[in-house]
Amino acid sequence: MKLGASTEATSAVGTEFRRTSIRTQLERSGILLLLVILGAVFTWREPAFLSVDNLFSILQAASIVALLAVGVSITLAVGGFDLSVGSTAATAQMAASYVLVVWHGNAFAAIAACLALGVGAGLFNGLLITRLRVPDQLATLGTLFLLAGLQLIPTGGRSLATGTILPDGTQTTGSFPAAFLALGRARWLDVVPVPVIVLAVVTLIAVFVMEFTRWGRVVYATGGNETAARLAGAPTARYRVAAYVASGVIASLGGALIAARVGRGDVGAGNSLLLDAVAAALIGYAVWGAKRPNVLGSVVGAVFVGVLLNGLTMLNAPYYMQDFIKGALLVGALAFTFSIGRQATR
Amino acid sequence: MLVARSVSKRFGPTVALDRFDLSIAAGEVVALMGANGAGKSTIVKILSGVYPGDSGSLELHGKPYAPASPQEAKALGVATMHQSIADSVVPALSVADNLLLDRFNHAATPWFVGPAARLEEARSIAAQVGLDVDLRAPLYTLSLATRQLVTLARALADKPAVLILDEPTASLSSAEAERLFTALDTLRKRGVAMLLVSHRLNDLKRMADRVVIVRDGRLVANLKPPLDFDGAIETMIGRALPKTRERRTVASTANQGLLVRGLKLFPGTDSPPIDFDAARGEIVAFAGPVGGGKSRLARTLFGIEPVVAGTMTLDGKPWHPRSAAEAIRSGVFLVGEDRWNTSLFPDSVPFASIEGTLSFPFLSRWFKAGWINRSRERRQAESAIKRFSIRCNGPEDRVVNLSGGNQQKVVLARSHAEPARVLLLDEPFQGVDAGARADIADALRASAAGRVTLVFVSAIEEAFEVADRVLRFDRSIIETSIEDLAGA
Numbered sequence: 001m002k003l004g005a006s007t008e009a010t011s012a013v014g015t016e017f018r019r020t021s022i023r024t025q026l027e028r029s030g031i032l033l034l035l036v037i038l039g040a041v042f043t044w045r046e047p048a049f050l051s052v053d054n055l056f057s058i059l060q061a062a063s064i065v066a067l068l069a070v071g072v073s074i075t076l077a078v079g080g081f082d083l084s085v086g087s088t089a090a091t092a093q094m095a096a097s098y099v100l101v102v103w104h105g106n107a108f109a110a111i112a113a114c115l116a117l118g119v120g121a122g123l124f125n126g127l128l129i130t131r132l133r134v135p136d137q138l139a140t141l142g143t144l145f146l147l148a149g150l151q152l153i154p155t156g157g158r159s160l161a162t163g164t165i166l167p168d169g170t171q172t173t174g175s176f177p178a179a180f181l182a183l184g185r186a187r188w189l190d191v192v193p194v195p196v197i198v199l200a201v202v203t204l205i206a207v208f209v210m211e212f213t214r215w216g217r218v219v220y221a222t223g224g225n226e227t228a229a230r231l232a233g234a235p236t237a238r239y240r241v242a243a244y245v246a247s248g249v250i251a252s253l254g255g256a257l258i259a260a261r262v263g264r265g266d267v268g269a270g271n272s273l274l275l276d277a278v279a280a281a282l283i284g285y286a287v288w289g290a291k292r293p294n295v296l297g298s299v300v301g302a303v304f305v306g307v308l309l310n311g312l313t314m315l316n317a318p319y320y321m322q323d324f325i326k327g328a329l330l331v332g333a334l335a336f337t338f339s340i341g342r343q344a345t346r
Numbered sequence: 347m348l349v350a351r352s353v354s355k356r357f358g359p360t361v362a363l364d365r366f367d368l369s370i371a372a373g374e375v376v377a378l379m380g381a382n383g384a385g386k387s388t389i390v391k392i393l394s395g396v397y398p399g400d401s402g403s404l405e406l407h408g409k410p411y412a413p414a415s416p417q418e419a420k421a422l423g424v425a426t427m428h429q430s431i432a433d434s435v436v437p438a439l440s441v442a443d444n445l446l447l448d449r450f451n452h453a454a455t456p457w458f459v460g461p462a463a464r465l466e467e468a469r470s471i472a473a474q475v476g477l478d479v480d481l482r483a484p485l486y487t488l489s490l491a492t493r494q495l496v497t498l499a500r501a502l503a504d505k506p507a508v509l510i511l512d513e514p515t516a517s518l519s520s521a522e523a524e525r526l527f528t529a530l531d532t533l534r535k536r537g538v539a540m541l542l543v544s545h546r547l548n549d550l551k552r553m554a555d556r557v558v559i560v561r562d563g564r565l566v567a568n569l570k571p572p573l574d575f576d577g578a579i580e581t582m583i584g585r586a587l588p589k590t591r592e593r594r595t596v597a598s599t600a601n602q603g604l605l606v607r608g609l610k611l612f613p614g615t616d617s618p619p620i621d622f623d624a625a626r627g628e629i630v631a632f633a634g635p636v637g638g639g640k641s642r643l644a645r646t647l648f649g650i651e652p653v654v655a656g657t658m659t660l661d662g663k664p665w666h667p668r669s670a671a672e673a674i675r676s677g678v679f680l681v682g683e684d685r686w687n688t689s690l691f692p693d694s695v696p697f698a699s700i701e702g703t704l705s706f707p708f709l710s711r712w713f714k715a716g717w718i719n720r721s722r723e724r725r726q727a728e729s730a731i732k733r734f735s736i737r738c739n740g741p742e743d744r745v746v747n748l749s750g751g752n753q754q755k756v757v758l759a760r761s762h763a764e765p766a767r768v769l770l771l772d773e774p775f776q777g778v779d780a781g782a783r784a785d786i787a788d789a790l791r792a793s794a795a796g797r798v799t800l801v802f803v804s805a806i807e808e809a810f811e812v813a814d815r816v817l818r819f820d821r822s823i824i825e826t827s828i829e830d831l832a833g834a
Contacts, residue, residue, distance in 0.1 A: 213716040214709035217697055221706060224695035231650070231680060231688055232707040233671035292694045 028289040030336060035304055042311035049314055056193055062306030063195040064089070067254040068277035069298035070206050071247030073284060076293035077210065078243035079223030080129065080136035085251040085277055087147035088121045090270025092255025094151040097160045097265025100180060101172045107180035111256050118252025119245055121147060126241030140244075144274070152267060160265030176263050184260030195257045199299070202250060206295040219243060220292075279326055280305060283333040291337055305329065347372045347539040348393070348411070348424070348508045353402030355388050355563075362388040363399065364563040370508065370539040375530070377542045377554035379582055381783070381807050385563040386543055390512055393541070394426040395419030407507070420448075425506035427497055427514055434497055437486035441477075442468035444485050445500050475499045475529040490637075491522030498529060508539045515549055518635075527552055550575075583807045602626045602661060604647075604768055604798045609656035611642050617821040619656055626767075629790065629799040631813035633806050638820040640802040641683060644770045647800070648680040649673045660767065674707055677767035681757055681774055683802075688772075689757045693746045700748075701727035701741040704760045711764065730759035734789050751782025758786055768798045775808045787812045 026033075042049040068085045075082035092114040099105040099113045121143060128139040156167035162175045186194050210216035221229040222236045230236045258269050283304060284290070284297025308329065309322055317325075348370045355363040363385045370376045380386040392399045395413030404411040406422060413419035416426065428434055435444050445468040449455050459467075468481050477495045485493060494514065501509065511530075515523040523546075530540065530553060542553055550557060550573060559567040559581050567581045603626045608619040620643065624630045632640050645651040647658065649667025658665040660678070667673040673680070682688025691698040697706070701723045705712060712726075713719060727741035734755040738748060745753055754774070761769055771790075775783050790799060790812055802819075803809050809816045818824045 211696070212718060214713050214718055215716060217702070217706065217709060217718070220695045220697065221691055224691040224698070225687075227687060228682075228689050228691060229706075231670050231682055233669070233674040233710075234706075235669075235671065290696075292696065294696075 024289065030289075031283070031287045031300065031304065031333065035300075035307060038307055038311060042307075042314065046311075046314045049311055052191065054310070056187075056191065056196060058306045058310045059196045059199075059303065060193040061310070062302045063193075063199040064254045064257055065273060065276045065280055065305070066199050066299045066302035067202060067257070068251050068273055069280035069284065069302050070202060070295050071250040072277050072281040073293040073295050073298040074206065074210065074219065074243050074250075075136070075140075075247045076281060077223050078219045078240050079226065080240060080243065081140065082125065082244060082247040082251075083137060083140040083274060083278075084121060084125060084143035084147060085247060085254075086270045086272075086274030087144045087151070088118060088248055088251040089255035089258060089273055091121075091147045091151040092117050092252035093259035093262070093269050094155070094160065094255075094265045094267075096180075096256050096259040097176075098154055100176050101160055101162060101164070101174040101265070102154075102166070104174040107177055107183075110180055110259070111183075114252040114256040114259075115249055118249040118255075120248070121252070122245030122248025123241065125248065126244040129244070130237040130240055148270070155265065155267075157267060159267050161263070176260075181260055181263060184257050184262070195261070198253065198257060202253070203295060203299050206246075206250075210295050215239075223293075276302070276305065276326070279330045282330060286333040286337040301333075347374075347407065348541075349405040350389075350393070351403050351405070353389075353392060353399040353404070355392065355397075355399050361563050363392070365402070366560070366563070366565055368541075368558060368565070370541060372507075372537040372539050373534050374555045375534060375540045375542055375553045377544060377550050377557045378560065379544075379550075379557060379578060380560035381582055381805070381811075384582070385560050387512070388563070389560065390426065390510055390541075390543060393419075393508075394424060394510055420504060420506070423504075423507035424510065425501040425504065425508070426510040426512065427501045428512050434500070435485055435493060438484060440482050441472075441479060441485055441488070441496055442481040444496055445471045445481075445503065448500065448503060471499050471503045472496075474502050474532075476525075476532075489522075491518050491525065494518065494522075494526060495529065498526065502533070506538065508541070509533065510541045510543075512543045514542070515544060515546055523548065524552075579807050579810065583811050603628070604665075604800075605659040606647075607657050607659075609643075609646070609658065610654040611639050611646055611651070612821070613654045620822045622817065622823060624798045624800060626798055627795045628815065629794050629801060629813045631801040631803060631809035631816045632819040632823075633803055633809040633816055634819035636804050639822075640804070640819055641772050643819070644680060644682075644772045644800070644802050647768070647770055648678060675711075677765065677797075678770070679707075679761040679766045679768070680770040681761050681772060683773035683776060685753060685757050685776070689760070690745055690753065693744055698745055699742050700731065700736070700738060700745060700756055703745055703756055704730055704763055707760065708764055726763060730756075730763060733762070734759045735785055749782075751778045751785075754778045755782065755786060755789075758789065762789075762793055766797045768800070770800050770802070772802045773804070774801060775803065775805070783808075783811070 039050070048054060068089060071085050072082055095113045095117050096110040099110045103109075105113070125140050125143050128134045128142070129136055134142075154166070155164065158164055160172070162172060164172045166172065183194050188194065188197055210219065218229065218234045218239050221232075221234060222239050226236050254273075259265060262269065280301035281293060281298040283301030284294055284299075285292060287294070287297035287300045290297055305326055308325060312321070312325065313319070350366060350368040352365045352367060353363060354361070354365055366385070366389065368376070368389070378386055378389065391397055393404070395416045395418055398412065406424065411422060411424075413422060413424070419426070436447070442465050446464060449467070465481055472481060475495050475498050477492070477499050479488060479492060485496065488496070498514070514526060518526065534540065542549065544550065551571075554571065554573075557567075557569040557571075557573055557578060558565060559569070559578060561582060561584055567578070569578065604624045606620055606622050608621065610617075610619050622630070632643065634640055642651055646653060648670065649672060650670050653666075667676065667678065670680070690703060697703070704727050705723045709718070712722065724741050730736070731738060731741065736748070736752050736755045736759065738752065745756055748756065754777070758774060774786060774790075778786065801809065801812055806816075
């Protein structure tokens with residue numbers, strides 16, 4: 001009787017598997033299919049959309065948000081939520097400009113300052129969360145405000161470029177060297193913008209670590225069940241700090257790219273970065289039916305938003321529609337992730 | 347009063363209850379005994395209206411009784427006091443409001459009841475069980491035992507004819523249990539029929555007019571006191587009890603195994619220090635009530651709870667682990683109680699498959715370079731699946747899709763993936779059906795050679811099922827004979 005029952009059960013599982021497999025396929029490739037359809041529609045209405053130039057300019061525009069989204073998805077994976085990425089990037093681009101324009105530093109010094117700031121912001125978040133036990137969202141919200149305010153102090157709230165008058169009355173004399181500006185403006189072989197290369201490298205490293213190494217597993221395990229991870233011998237507090245440091249460093253790299261592109265320290269640079277990055281990371285849940293934070297999905301999410309905005313702009317959609325469209329996309333992706341996910345797991 | 351005739355219940359291929367008969371007369375207390383997964387909770391759930399039986403019939407007061415929901419069962423006069431009181435009370439509300447919770451949801455209750463009237467009504471409910479506390483105090487300020495009386499009072503608010511008590515004394519001391527029994531005595535005199543789910547010898551001696559034993563979903567014994575407790579336990583687990591061995595002398599285990607001397611778990615209490623030896627190859631069970639410090643002892647040996655006083659020696663060397671990682675590196679493994687809380691990862695975690703779960707504690711040992719070799723991982727999982735007869739389609743199966751017993755086998759297989767010097771198992775049979783329990787016990791006995799195995803359980807029959815030696819534990823080891831053990 002036991003044997004009969006077990007074959008019965010297996011065959012039931014078998015038919016169920018076949019029945020769900022088409023749905024599973026749709027679930028996995030839904031966002032990518034949508035991306036292809038969008039691309040086809042845009043190309044049909046405006047052939048210039050598919051030009052190599054335009055595609056790379058979309059990627060370049062999306063690269064900063066995509067970088068930040070990678071950081072956010074790492075903190076989401078560890079069970080946290082880094083809300084400070086936008087202001088970390090903004091502060092980093094201010095710091096880079098300050099090093100270049102006020103201290104007359106070279107490009108390396110500017111990038112080093114950015115990265116140091118990113119490490120600092122990540123450590124600060126991580127220690128607030130693991131040592132002082134402040135809940136993740138609240139701690140990083142605090143850091144968001146701290147950094148957003150901090151970046152205004154050295155320049156008295158002004159944007160920073162050659163000739164800016166500082167609060168102490170002196171005028172800045174330094175300038176952005178070409179080597180630094182190249183980070184944001186140059187194109188490799190005159191085709192691929194440097195920020196896109198940076199994004200590709202960061203994404204590759206992050207995907208490899210998160211999906212194929214034991215370190216990535218501990219990150220996801222800590223986010224899934226910290227007690228179980230700790231009892232299995234994982235130093236979970238250290239991993240949580242490390243996730244925030246990674247997020248901070250990646251965000252500050254994004255900040256350096258912004259400074260190089262804009263060519264000055266802009267006080268308004270980080271305004272919409274955070275929400276765009278969070279949206280991209282959440283859209284990433286729906287990519288490949290992952291239903292979980294994942295690095296590649298976040299990048300796809302950012303590119304998706306970039307394609308949509310670029311295409312609609314080409315078709316002369318008014319700029320004030322942008323946020324509404326992003327919102328609709330995010331809600332759609334979330335509904336897709338959670339409703340279909342629920343059905344599939346019964 | 348309450349009669350069940352030939353009630354059966356299946357869950358998929360598993361027969362949970364097989365033509366079960368039961369009758370309880372007015373004023374009678376029937377104790378229900380059975381091992382985990384034997385069908386006890388199925389009986390309780392059918393009687394209390396959580397779900398219906400597949401076949402058979404129920405009668406209450408001689409009329410057919412088929413409750414569609416726990417609320418309806420209660421309205422018909424069958425009240426249930428569940429084991430985990432956390433699910434049935436609101437700690438932040440006052441005692442009075444907790445007593446009146448059901449009234450609040452009653453259509454007949456007016457939309458506004460003044461505080462004085464509420465207090466008055468709550469007082470009359472509290473009086474039924476002799477509950478004598480400040481009814482305005484928030485519930486969380488009361489002791490566990492008093493909270494239990496609050497749940498009891500609430501169950502009695504509608505003057506039920508039948509009361510079902512699911513392990514009501516599981517977390518109570520004997521003095522606290524006595525308070526509960528005094529309250530139950532009054533009910534018995536009033537003619538309330540009671541079904542008491544319990545294994546404690548004390549509970550049975552003190553309360554039961556009759557003992558019903560269920561095994562593999564079938565009624566196997568219907569006993570009247572005086573009760574032969576060993577016989578009852580043997581009937582329950584379906585095999586003879588092992589003889590408890592003499593405690594070994596220190597000399598024989600000094601260099602091979604675990605030696606604990608003068609260990610104190612709780613600071614500033616006067617509970618006697620803990621001394622015990624466990625030799626390699628031996629399975630020692632610690633049996634005792636929930637909240638008696640068993641889990642804490644396990645965690646202390648594992649190094650994640652501080653040693654207040656005393657020494658631990660492993661294979662002749664001092665044993666002072668400072669973290670779980672150090673313990674695992676040294677070959678001391680802990681399988682925590684409540685698998686979803688302490689061992690398994692939710693399905694949102696990408697590697698929450700059988701193979702990923704198995705390899706997690708050993709990632710740094712198996713994959714030193716960092717990169718995970720999936721085929722090595724798969725081989726490990728395949729051998730574990732075979733060894734523990736885990737029923738699944740393969741190593742990539744998600745753990746959430748396995749049955750409770752198979753999930754527990756995955757957790758146990760994980761602690762066997764590398765050789766252990768000491769294996770600590772906290773409630774390893776929790777939420778496991780009878781068949782899987784036997785598989786687990788067999789696997790533990792088969793692999794016990796060469797390591798010290800300590801099992802921490804609250805159900806005494808589980809201790810006997812797996813262990814060579816059973817120690818009764820409540821804050822410290824209590825020297826006892828088997829009869830006392832049975833009362834743990």
